[in-house]
Amino acid sequence: MYLRLSQEQKERIIRDIKDYFFEEHAEEIGELAAGNFLDFMVKEIGPYLYNEGIHDARDMLEQKLMNLDEDVQSLEKPVHHNRD
Known part of the structure; x- marks a missing residue:
């Protein structure tokens, strides 16, 4: 798996990393x-x-999908068997 980051995203994350190290480790x-x-x-x-x-x-x-299946099942009509 290769995560693709735009140049802008990389630059932002690199700034965040630098800030983190400075704020958390004074480095x-x-x-x-x-x-x-x-x-x-x-x-x-x-x-x-x-x-x-x-x-x-x-x-x-x-x-x-489970919700969709329940919705579709609710559309079924009851079948009445005529007995003579």
């Missing part, structure tokens, strides 16, 4: 270090997050 890191950290996170953690998103989407679709 200034450069663009290269923040970019490398982003690449590592995307490569190592990205698949876990992606898979969770897929599972969430599957659960939502299953629920919607």
Whole structure:
């Protein structure tokens, strides 16, 4: 899995990473270090997050299909058997 980020998204995330390291660890890191950290996170953690998103989407679709099935079943007309 390869996560595609626009250049604007990468730049924003790199700024956020740099801010995080400064605010949480009082450590200034450069663009290269923040970019490398982003690449590592995307490569190592990205698949876990992606898979969770897929599972969430599957659960939502299953629920919607169940609701749709119930709606369709509610349209069925009762069948009366005439007995002579």
